[in-house]
Amino acid sequence: MHTVAVLALDRVIPFDLSTPIEVFNRTRLPDGRPGYQIRVCAEEREVDAGAFTLRAPWGLEGLKGADTVIVPGTTDPAEPPSPAVRAALREAADGGTRIASICVGTFPLAACGLLDGLRATTHWIAADQLAAAYPAVDVDPDVLYVDSGQILTSAGASAGLDLCLHMIRRDYGSAVAADAARLSVMPLEREGGQAQFIVHDHTPTPMGSVLEPVLTWLRDNLECDLTLDDIAAHAGVSTRTLIRRFREQTGTTPLQWLHRARIRRAQHLLETTRHSVERIGSQVGFGSPTAFRDRFKRATGVSPHAYRRAFS
Numbered sequence: 001m002h003t004v005a006v007l008a009l010d011r012v013i014p015f016d017l018s019t020p021i022e023v024f025n026r027t028r029l030p031d032g033r034p035g036y037q038i039r040v041c042a043e044e045r046e047v048d049a050g051a052f053t054l055r056a057p058w059g060l061e062g063l064k065g066a067d068t069v070i071v072p073g074t075t076d077p078a079e080p081p082s083p084a085v086r087a088a089l090r091e092a093a094d095g096g097t098r099i100a101s102i103c104v105g106t107f108p109l110a111a112c113g114l115l116d117g118l119r120a121t122t123h124w125i126a127a128d129q130l131a132a133a134y135p136a137v138d139v140d141p142d143v144l145y146v147d148s149g150q151i152l153t154s155a156g157a158s159a160g161l162d163l164c165l166h167m168i169r170r171d172y173g174s175a176v177a178a179d180a181a182r183l184s185v186m187p188l189e190r191e192g193g194q195a196q197f198i199v200h201d202h203t204p205t206p207m208g209s210v211l212e213p214v215l216t217w218l219r220d221n222l223e224c225d226l227t228l229d230d231i232a233a234h235a236g237v238s239t240r241t242l243i244r245r246f247r248e249q250t251g252t253t254p255l256q257w258l259h260r261a262r263i264r265r266a267q268h269l270l271e272t273t274r275h276s277v278e279r280i281g282s283q284v285g286f287g288s289p290t291a292f293r294d295r296f297k298r299a300t301g302v303s304p305h306a307y308r309r310a311f312s
Helices: 014-025 083-094 103-111 124-133 159-172 174-183 212-220 228-235 239-250 254-272 277-283 289-300 304-311
Strands: 002-007 036-041 046-048 053-055 068-071 098-101 145-147 151-154
Touching: 002 014, 002 083, 014 036, 014 159, 068 083, 068 103, 083 098, 083 103, 098 103, 098 159, 103 124, 103 151, 145 159, 151 159, 159 174, 174 254, 212 228, 212 254, 228 239, 228 254, 239 254, 254 277, 254 289, 254 304, 277 289, 277 304, 289 304
Parallel strands: 002 036, 002 068, 068 098, 098 151
Antiparallel strands: 046 053, 145 151
């Protein structure tokens, strides 16, 4: 069983703390077994959590032997972690433990030097502060989370849910992650952000919008060789009007939206089928295997084969 140690620092944000506890505790494997064992750890037995005081059942020794360590944010992110916490986090990192932060939990990781040279994110309101305090960190304030392999960081509040679901998918695949997402009343892949393996950098289109029928038609015809004129003709508008509506409601162009939808469909097929990469490229509308591989790698940062190894 995968062990997750959640590190409760003093003045921890309760929402950030509860997110991984709830999501991982509710995760079940196909045979009904729990997917994770949770440890709530702290330097001191009692932790100030604002509206209440938390009594942690584990000390810092609980980080040892954990497969994943998660650091929630605190109300004073600028305050560096204690020497004991620094040592425990560095020891975990040196041992190969996966380490993730939620919201401004990025700051303790940066203070330990664990983010030096890496791309990372945090709550947008604290992004400039993080970049100024830790110039060795490549701060990206425009994403929901960043997966750098061993180290992962998430933006504020609900982005912690996105990150937890992403880690579940890494550990157990899409089916288990989708079940965890349903229990959390949360989409497995939420519009509005992107990470190393996720392609979602356009804003969601509201249900009932004038573009909704067009987007549904595009999703149903991803395998077709569609041009801008084809999409405009189906929508019954000029290409200029189509582009303007897409910009207003999705933040991107029709053809960019189509390419991203094709990549998302390809990700799903790579995760859930044994179809060859060449067949999947054809199924999602790419004219050649080379075009598919190039577009997929530009969008996700990895090849289709590497993606399948990571997520299937």
